[in-house]
Amino acid sequence: MGLRRVCAAVVAVLLASLLTVVAQGPAQAEVRHPRQDWLRQSTAGLFLHWGMFTAPKHLNCAEWERDVTGGGWTADYWIDEARKLGASYVVLATFHSRLGYARPWPSKIPGSCATERDLLGELVRAGKAKDVKVILYMTDDPQWHSEHGVQMLDSAAYSAHKGEQVDLTTREGFGRYSYDLFFEVMRNYDDLAGFWIDNDNEYWERNKLYEQVRQLRPTWLLSNNNEDTPIMDTVSNEQKTGMFPSYDYPAATFTPMPRLSEACYKLPNTGDWWYDGGNHAVDTRLNTGRYITNAGSSIKSLMAETPMVNGRMPAQQETYNNFMAGWVPPIRESIHGVEGAGYLYGGMQPGFWNDGAHGVITINPRTGKQYVHVVTRPRADFVRLRDNGYRVTGVRDLRTGEQLRFTQSAGHLTIQGITKWDEYDTVFAVETLGQQGFYPDVKASATSSGNGFPASNLTDGSHETYWDAGGAQPVSISLDLGRRRKAAFLAINQRESSPTHARVSFGRPEDSSRIKDYQVTGSDDGRTWWHVRSGALPSARGTQFIDIGAQEGRFLKLTVLGTWGGPQAPVYSKQLKIDEIRVGHSYPRGSRDGALEAEDASRSGSARTESCAACSGARQVTGLGGGERNAVTYRDISVATAGTYALQLDVTAAETSTVSVSVNGAAPTSVAVPRDRADVPDAASIAVSLNAGANTVKVFSTGRLGLDRVSVGGLPPSNYTPKTTLTVQPHGVQWVGPGQQSVKITARLRLDADDQIDEVSLAPALPAGWTLTGAPAVRTSMRLAGLLEGTWTATSPAGQDVGSASIPVAASFQLLGSDRKVSGAVPVRTRPADRVFVREAEDSANQFGSTGLTGCGACSGAEKVRNIGGSADASVTFPQVIVPETRSYRLFVRFTVNGARSYFVTVNGGAPVEVKVDGVGNNTPYVAEIPVTLNAGANTIRFGNDTAGAPDLDQIALA
Known part of the structure; x- marks a missing residue:
């Protein structure tokens, strides 16, 4: 007997012994485990949706397999395409609810299509030979069993196999069938890397499927789609869109490091997840941006391509793969074996930078080298970003090898004189001497803590422990420096457990749980406090900073007055969590090289220079109030081409005022500047007309204002509107x-x-x-x-x-x-003449619980309510349903549904009435009619299902 047969026999014995295993207690997340190491080192995977319904659609399993083989399908082709993308793994989605439930392996378990040729085995072997892992997709969903008018699930055959009646078209029956398939696959494919689970089935959970996978195949990964299931290794975030920039996929995710997470998205711009017969375009800009920003947040890019029946990718996807095969290698060291920077692995601040620039930072945890990825280039020839206390010693363009000039002051690194921009990602390798300027021994306390996560976690040096505000707002965090000390800024890492802005994802409302409005105060004794600074933090990922000028005291208090999340997304509203807060006492300093510093320009009247630790070059010009007689004048602000430019002025404001700019003696242009600290600059921008060559620019103010520096960049593009x-x-x-x-x-x-x-x-x-x-x-x-x-x-x-x-x-x-x-x-x-009342389900007058709104082009008002049912809170309540008299009415319920489901309708708190409905397709509205007895005046009608999913709801009407 060969070694493979021995191993298979051993696994078979284990399977038999574990079929009745019941794990004790709830599953706990294994955030880190050696089986995950290969995926942590990965950047990307290739997601392949391919099956019987791949165009041209097959309804017969044998005919599909014949055309797969006859078309020349080879496993090596898929593995090679994955390698072009820099992908370390392939996820094969063939046992898919919308692709005919086909199994690409010879199976002894009847119930749906299974091939005679072992396509899965060939793929696993090809991947092993070229160091590409293979993960198998498994669905929990039987509802599409007859989508094309032909039954794709064979309940009779499976029932005969089991010796009892099992209906595969029900969730229970399908869960039982697919449960058996997991064990068949585990028994036969030693070198498979794991399962990618498209949501859970109650039968699997009740019978401890995942716990048995853990015991039988301890090196295999488990990944779940769109939810953070504790026993899973990976959280996959499917097809997030609507962010700005559109490629910034991490902005829509909700999983803090070091939990493994994927961004799962389609490469083709249009079409289904599977090949539908079209050669759809691939947006190179969008998809390279996703690839890089995901790497900058330690998120794996699981890119979906749409192979044809013969396995080949459509031409435009092949072209993209070939492009990536040449584009990735020169910057490979910056995206492979690295982590996202600005989070728990350290590193500078990602996100929005100067003049419209946007990008991420990656960091090599072993060497400490950082990489600045400029995905959207600035409208200037430099990049300026927060250095997060890292003392920079060198900057190099990773693609060209060119050494670049840089300056460093006021907490910022400025990379200058950039002339060569990559169209999709300009990468700078940054060498540093490490992080400096932070107090290591700060103690924290808070006015509120919840869920067992105390304020002491804020300053324990670990981003894996965090403080939970317990739903309190406002809430204060006091930072004890131990004795009277100087402080210059706060660096805050909030828990990355929410998206960065309000959105709806798969019908679920989401919002940011991050700090919006804040106030900082200081104290020597912890009892008497003075005002330091107030303002707002952006809803953004990564380290955020509050500069507080030159402070000296023992205590600092950060009071969070409000967070970004609103009540429309109750899961995120007031759910403030912070990993770490650090107190910085100084900024790294570097050489100066003639930037447009105010102290280097001409001064008139009472304008004078003074020190300013938070200012570029550590100095500013003050005394600009009182109009044009007290001014800073730049004699040589040069541009190559005449036109309108954005002039950014970094100013300090002791009081609310305006800053004015006159260019080449023309009438001044002014912009309002709100009151802030006199020793912390903030940016104000003015559109100015400049001549080609040198220009004279005079800056003055109506109130007490200081000028730190100016810079010149292009105007925002006409299609840019601030969020x-x-x-x-x-x-x-x-x-x-x-x-x-x-x-x-x-x-x-x-x-x-x-x-x-x-x-x-x-x-x-x-x-x-x-x-x-x-x-x-x-x-x-x-x-x-x-x-x-x-x-x-x-x-x-x-x-x-x-x-x-x-x-x-x-x-x-x-x-x-x-x-x-x-x-x-x-x-x-x-409303129609035969209706006494009509209201949309999405109407703001209704109460939605944990449900959410989603678009529906065929629905009334183009919206509906989704995610009804499964719990008491997942309901829609219509208050103030007003009718003219007490009597029986006909209630018309407009809904969409795929398969058989039920509403339970409650009127004025009475006994729920079940309304059973059926239909095909979640974009086809149907109407059900039931009698209800209502009181004259206002009534309340509730739609829910406390134990199971209910149909989506579009509208109700009364006749």
């Missing part, structure tokens, strides 16, 4: 009665980006004949986290029905002198 959150109420189509109607509208604009916008106005725009009560809401300027709110009443014309109307609500503003606009709308419709 805002515009909330318009009421949300959803408003169904009103006949005749004249009035609609109360409220709107709230929040600026989420670290830009300044000016001349801000917020107001509805009415259809012809309507009248508006209430003036536009206006602000002269807004900065990060600024708010603008307004309330109006819109009244339709007298003597006629509303009909079909839309009331846009627009926020207009200027960005560096250029007009921008964001808008929402309140659609209003007259």
